[in-house]
Amino acid sequence: MHNRDVRASDRDRDAAAERLQLAVEEGCLNLGEFDERVGLAYRSVTQGELADLVADLPENRRRSPQSPSPAGLPRWLKLVWTGWAVVFAVNVAVWVAVSVAQACPADFWPKGMLPPALILAVVTAGAIRRRRDASGEGP
Structure with a gap:
């Protein structure tokens, strides 16, 4: 970045x-650091x-095409x-413990955790697609 006072574009961010x-x-x-810095970015x-947000990081290394993660997911997403x-x-x-202890099984209240999983699945699909596009692989 040649001039620190030049306005950043969306592509730069x-x-x-x-x-x-x-x-x-x-x-x-x-x-935690990632979350804070991405917000600032x-x-x-x-x-x-x-x-300034990336100044203390090692030289920008590209992902190695020879060693992709097994599931194609970034570590943070895993x-x-x-x-x-x-x-x-x-x-x-x-x-299960509450349902076994009662005469009548309790309503399956952990189902409330399924909507966040759906959102996480959408984020995961986007990350996989972005990695595939960046590596030049086809579908």
Whole structure:
């Protein structure tokens, strides 16, 4: 970025967000830092503000086409799915325990966790599609 005072475009903000996502996948940022920085990236007005968000990260490395993740998912997305699955499993276990203890089974209240899973599934599909498009693979 040559001039720090030049206004940033949407493409500049998206590039900074992608670099931050790559930093999470590399283990350079945790999810809290990623969340904070991505929010700042999309609120940035100048290229200098974007440069400051990635200045402490290692050189921009591209994803290696030889070593894609097994499911094609970014590490952060795998972590979010894992967290959701653990919470869902605990909720189902509690529901089972409550239902067994009562004469009449309780309503399946863990179903309230399914809408967030649907949203997460849409985000996952978008991430897979973005990775496929970036790598030049076809459907």
